[in-house]
Every structure is written in C-alpha cells, then in structure tokens.
Amino acid sequence: MRIGRAIAPPRHRGDGLIGIVPRVRSYHFLMTIFQGKSVLITGASSGIGRGVALRLAGLGAQIGLVARNQDALELVRKEIAAAGGTAVVLPADVTDAEQVRASVEGMIAQFGQLDILLASAGLSLRAYFESCQLEALERVMRVNFFGALYATHFALPHVKKAKGSLVAVSSLTGKRGIPSYAIYGASKFAIQGLYEALELELRPDGVHVGVVSPAFVDTPLRANVLGPDGQPWANPPAPPFRVWPVEKCVDRIIRLLVKRKRQTLMPWFAGPLLTFDELLGRVLGDRILMRRFPP
Numbered sequence: 245m246r247i248g249r250a251i252a253p254p255r256h257r258g259d260g261l262i263g264i265v266p267r268v269r270s271y272h273f274l275m276t277i278f279q280g281k282s283v284l285i286t287g288a289s290s291g292i293g294r295g296v297a298l299r300l301a302g303l304g305a306q307i308g309l310v311a312r313n314q315d316a317l318e319l320v321r322k323e324i325a326a327a328g329g330t331a332v333v334l335p336a337d338v339t340d341a342e343q344v345r346a347s348v349e350g351m352i353a354q355f356g357q358l359d360i361l362l363a364s365a366g367l368s369l370r371a372y373f374e375s376c377q378l379e380a381l382e383r384v385m386r387v388n389f390f391g392a393l394y395a396t397h398f399a400l401p402h403v404k405k406a407k408g409s410l411v412a413v414s415s416l417t418g419k420r421g422i423p424s425y426a427i428y429g430a431s432k433f434a435i436q437g438l439y440e441a442l443e444l445e446l447r448p449d450g451v452h453v454g455v456v457s458p459a460f461v462d463t464p465l466r467a468n469v470l471g472p473d474g475q476p477w478a479n480p481p482a483p484p485f486r487v488w489p490v491e492k493c494v495d496r497i498i499r500l501l502v503k504r505k506r507q508t509l510m511p512w513f514a515g516p517l518l519t520f521d522e523l524l525g526r527v528l529g530d531r532i533l534m535r536r537f538p539p
C-alpha cells in the first residue's frame with residue numbers, strides 16, 4: 245500500500261481513479277492488475293514514459309527503464325526505489341537494434357518475464373517538409389518508427405508468452421496529416437499501421453496490442469523539437485492548441501492497459517472531431533490546420 249500511496253497521481257477533476265476506471269473505487273483493484281508485472285518502457289527518462297514508469301511502479305509493477313541518458317534513468321530509478329518500488333536501468337539507443345535486444349534480454353535476466361512493453365521513446369520535428377534536410381527526416385523515422393519496431397520485435401516472444409500488452413505511443417499526427425508535421429506524422433502513421441496489423445495477428449494468442457494517440461502534452465518534447473536542419477529550434481514555435489498535463493496522458497495509458505483497448509485518443513473529443521472532419525470532407529479541418537500551422 246505504501247508504494248501505491250507514495251507515487252499516487254494527483255487527483256484533479258476527471259483524472260481521479262474513478263475517472264480512469266469506471267466502477268473502480270481504489271488502487272487495490274489496479275494493484276491486483278499490475279502487481280508483480282514486468283514492464284519495459286522506452287523513453288523512460290522523461291515525459292510520458294517517465295510518468296507511466298512512476299505510476300506503474302506505484303501499482304506494484306517491476307519496471308525496466310530504457311533511454312540513452314543513463315543519469316536521467318538513474319534518477320527515475322531512485323525516485324521509484326525511494327517510494328518502495330522496483331526498477332532497473334537498461335540504457336539503449338532505440339535506433340540500434342542490438343542495444344534494444346540487450347535491454348529486453350536484461351529485463352528477462354532481471355525479472356524472468358516481460359508482461360508489458362510501452363514504446364514511448366520519440367522526438368519531434370516541426371518544419372515544412374520542403375525545407376528539411378534528408379538526414380533530419382531519416383533521424384525522425386529511425387527513432388520514432390524503427391525504435392518502436394525494434395522494441396516490439398524483441399519484446400514480442402516474451403509478451404506473447406505472458407499474454408500481455410504491446411503498447412506504442414503514437415500521436416494525433418498519426419491519425420490526420422498536419423502541416424509542418426509531415427515526417428513526424430509519417431513516423432506515427434507507420435506505428436499505427438504496424439500496430440493495427442499486429443493487433444489482428446496476435447489477437448488469437450491473447451496478446452493485447454494498443455496505440456495511444458495524444459494531442460500536445462506538457463513534456464520536454466516540444467522544447468527540444470527539431471528544426472529543418474535537424475538541430476533543436478532556438479525558439480520553438482508555440483503550440484496552437486491546448487497543451488495537456490502529462491498525468492492526463494498517463495491516465496489514458498493506464499486505462500488502455502486495464503481495459504486492453506486497441507486505441508486511445510487524447511483528449512477524448514479528438515475521436516468525434518476526426519469523424520466530424522471526415523464527414524465534412526476535411527474542408528473545415530484543412531482550413532483550420534493550414535491557418536494554425538503556417539510555414
């Protein structure tokens with residue numbers, strides 16, 4: 245109980261546990277789901293991956309923390325350990341298949357099983373495609389798509405054995421083309437395609453496959469967003485829509501895991517908006533997006 249309370253999420257309107265899981269009144273239920281589960285998280289040193297690592301550790305899961313920055317991972321591990329949780333640092337650059345393989349093997353060596361993969365490692369590039377250097381475009385694809393692909397490939401046999409979950413963090417840009425997010429969106433559409441097919445392939449084996457597609461979330465991602473030359477923007481363009489708290493995104497991911505859902509969009513009204521956009525032949529959506537995301 246100490247762990248659950250120690251890393252409990254803030255309780256704000258609509259985000260409390262009752263909001264996350266209808267008919268669930270306490271952490272006890274969630275702990276019965278996640279207690280003793282082994283969870284490998286790429287991108288665990290920051291933002292959404294870090295948030296999910298802390299939350300799941302608080303619910304009794306054993307966490308494998310993957311990213312490049314070993315010091316940042318060690319801080320997350322210490323935070324989890326200080327609250328009574330269990331985590332291991334498994335540094336890797338997700339663009340290197342062998343490093344990702346070693347992280348998965350490290351997880352199995354440490355915990356003997358892998359129940360859940362959360363592929364959250366990613367970076368963003370905001371610039372019109374025409375102005376982008378090829379190396380920058382390739383880098384986004386390597387981190388966002390191949391990073392998720394390698395983690396999924398090596399985790400799959402273990403997750404299949406556990407009848408567990410494969411979850412990838414995509415984006416609303418992976419559901420709808422948005423100016424200045426051509427390559428970022430392409431990397432997320434690719435994840436969407438991979439995971440949609442995997443969901444059908446693995447359903448008979450009892451594996452849960454899910455995709456999380458958030459709008460703007462309050463993490464360091466946007467401060468580090470790359471420009472057309474592949475270098476971070478000195479002054480990144482301001483997001484033209486609301487930026488959501490990271491805890492809200494963590495809630496959505498926990499809910500997706502508990503309900504073994506195929507997909508979750510954030511905010512909730514993104515789904516109806518996308519349907520409405522299609523019904524209107526995308527005319528209104530195109531106009532809004534072109535105005536909000538100028539060159």
Ligand SMILES: NC(=O)c1ccc[n+]([C@@H]2O[C@H](COP(=O)([O-])OP(=O)(O)OC[C@H]3O[C@@H](n4cnc5c(N)ncnc54)[C@H](OP(=O)(O)O)[C@@H]3O)[C@@H](O)[C@H]2O)c1
Pocket residue numbers: 286287288289290291292293310311312313314316336337338339363364365366367368387388391413414415416457458459460461462463464465466468
């Ligand atoms: N924040 C948003 O607005 C938003 C919206 C929609 C979707 N997303 C998606 O959510 C995911 C998480 O992003 P975030 O918002 O949490 O961003 P973040 O705070 O910047 O975290 C990104 C994470 O990815 C890791 N990473 C980056 N390149 C890597 C590499 N080559 N190898 C291993 N790890 C790498 C980073 O760690 P190291 O630097 O230590 O390697 C960090 O842990 C991403 O896939 C992003 O596309 C974010």
